[in-house]
Amino acid sequence: MTPAARVAAAIEILTEIERNDAPADTVLVEWFRRHRFAGSGDRRAIRESVYADLRDGALRRWLVANAGGDPESPRLRMIAALSREHPDALDGVFSGDGYAPPLLDDFERAVSDGTAQADAAAAPDHVAANCPAHLYALFAEQWGTQARDELAAMNRTAPVDLRVNTLNADRADARARLAADGYKADVTPFSPSGLRSHARGDFRQLGAFRAGMIEPQDESSQLVSMLVDAAPGQNVVDYCAGAGGKALALAAATNNQAEILACDVSRLRLDRIAGRAARLGVTSVAIREVPADAAPTDLVGRADRVLIDAPCSGTGTWRRSPDLRWRTRPGTVADYQDMQDGLLDSAAGLVKPGGRIVYAVCSVLEGEGRSRVDAFLARHPRFARRLVGDVLGTDLAARLDLSDDLVLTPHRHGTDGMYAAVLVRTD
Numbered sequence: 001m002t003p004a005a006r007v008a009a010a011i012e013i014l015t016e017i018e019r020n021d022a023p024a025d026t027v028l029v030e031w032f033r034r035h036r037f038a039g040s041g042d043r044r045a046i047r048e049s050v051y052a053d054l055r056d057g058a059l060r061r062w063l064v065a066n067a068g069g070d071p072e073s074p075r076l077r078m079i080a081a082l083s084r085e086h087p088d089a090l091d092g093v094f095s096g097d098g099y100a101p102p103l104l105d106d107f108e109r110a111v112s113d114g115t116a117q118a119d120a121a122a123a124p125d126h127v128a129a130n131c132p133a134h135l136y137a138l139f140a141e142q143w144g145t146q147a148r149d150e151l152a153a154m155n156r157t158a159p160v161d162l163r164v165n166t167l168n169a170d171r172a173d174a175r176a177r178l179a180a181d182g183y184k185a186d187v188t189p190f191s192p193s194g195l196r197s198h199a200r201g202d203f204r205q206l207g208a209f210r211a212g213m214i215e216p217q218d219e220s221s222q223l224v225s226m227l228v229d230a231a232p233g234q235n236v237v238d239y240c241a242g243a244g245g246k247a248l249a250l251a252a253a254t255n256n257q258a259e260i261l262a263c264d265v266s267r268l269r270l271d272r273i274a275g276r277a278a279r280l281g282v283t284s285v286a287i288r289e290v291p292a293d294a295a296p297t298d299l300v301g302r303a304d305r306v307l308i309d310a311p312c313s314g315t316g317t318w319r320r321s322p323d324l325r326w327r328t329r330p331g332t333v334a335d336y337q338d339m340q341d342g343l344l345d346s347a348a349g350l351v352k353p354g355g356r357i358v359y360a361v362c363s364v365l366e367g368e369g370r371s372r373v374d375a376f377l378a379r380h381p382r383f384a385r386r387l388v389g390d391v392l393g394t395d396l397a398a399r400l401d402l403s404d405d406l407v408l409t410p411h412r413h414g415t416d417g418m419y420a421a422v423l424v425r426t427d
């Protein structure tokens with residue numbers, strides 16, 4: 001492919017990411033599958049070009065908007081980037097020849113001139129933080145002067161976190177097996193069954209993975225599973241189980257001796273659990289597709305633990321999914337909040353007296369975390385907040401610098417961002 005054709009491909013992929021509201025990696029893989037003529041050098045260049053737009057998304061949007069263009073146009077953002085970084089190459093790339101992008105029209109030429117001359121130092125704070133302005137306002141409100149450091153950490157690349165599957169291995173064994181295959185991993189600072197690696201390469205090809213000794217899972221999610229504090233013999237509902245990341249961890253924590261029901265509205269996601277469970281030696285997880293609006297009546301009042309790993313904006317995972325920030329529109333958070341309140345209300349009906357809800361979101365927005373829990377407690381007086389230190393132990397809670405709920409951020413803990421609270425049914 002010519003350099004110009006690669007730029008055309010990147011514009012097409014960015015358009016698909018936005019139009020389909022789909023993760024960048026998924027769209028890239030699918031695009032390469034449909035365009036097998038793209039060689040490894042082409043793929044690398046296209047991927048890099050797409051990720052550059054995600055990494056510099058706030059600056060490019062600001063430049064385009066300032067020059068009078070639509071900031072959500074991937075073509076205009078690419079014109080802006082080239083106009084500043086390689087102005088001499090602009091006309092050669094936007095040449096309209098062969099597979100190159102079409103020629104610039106007069107309006108685009110004006111946007112190009114405007115962006116080339118703009119003073120990036122004059123950009124507002126959300127640009128340096130590579131954050132959409134509507135979300136930056138929320139972060140600035142909750143974090144004040146800390147917002148800058150928190151957002152800087154959310155812009156860095158995340159390491160690979162692995163959960164050691166204690167059904168098949170202890171942490172030392174798994175680490176040694178990985179090392180024997182040349183894969184270096186260190187122990188995680190907070191989760192006793194976590195390993196962390198900065199190695200490149202696909203751990204799924206390694207013997208430790210095939211033997212079911214490890215499973216990818218961020219340390220923050222491992223801590224949420226610990227917070228569920230499930231015990232053998234208990235009835236545990238993982239109400240938003242997805243493909244089962246946490247349900248499988250709960251099965252390991254209870255040595256396959258608890259009854260774990262993995263529920264989700266998506267049958268497709270639930271169907272991915274069986275293969276993972278087989279590799280990990282998990283035998284105690286059953287699946288159940290549930291309707292979006294209400295919990296099935298036969299589950300009411302039976303559970304010792306209900307985990308609500310609620311759908312959310314995913315702001316805590318920006319390190320792993322840099323495109324997510326650009327797919328989160330004004331109004332997205334409010335929609336999630338309605339869903340989160342509904343799920344908490346459903347969960348309240350499932351718990352038996354003395355049982356607990358563990359509510360979690362992989363978001364660092366207080367509006368999806370603490371505010372949802374405070375609102376739930378105001379609606380449901382028979383539930384009370386339990387301090388996470390009472391569950392995780394005071395030593396770990398102190399090391400995590402927690403006061404009541406679990407609040408983790410990439411900046412403060414080196415994990416993905418996560419919020420979780422424990423709510424006990426008191427009657």
Ligand SMILES: C[S@@+](CC[C@H](N)C(=O)[O-])C[C@H]1O[C@@H](n2cnc3c(N)ncnc32)[C@H](O)[C@@H]1O
Nearest residue numbers: 240241242244245246264265266292309310311
């Ligand atoms: C954050 S993801 C869960 C991730 C999963 N627990 C894990 O550890 O891998 C949220 C899940 O909630 C599911 N969901 C959304 N609305 C739901 C509802 N009303 N009832 C049950 N599940 C729902 C989504 O399909 C999605 O799989």
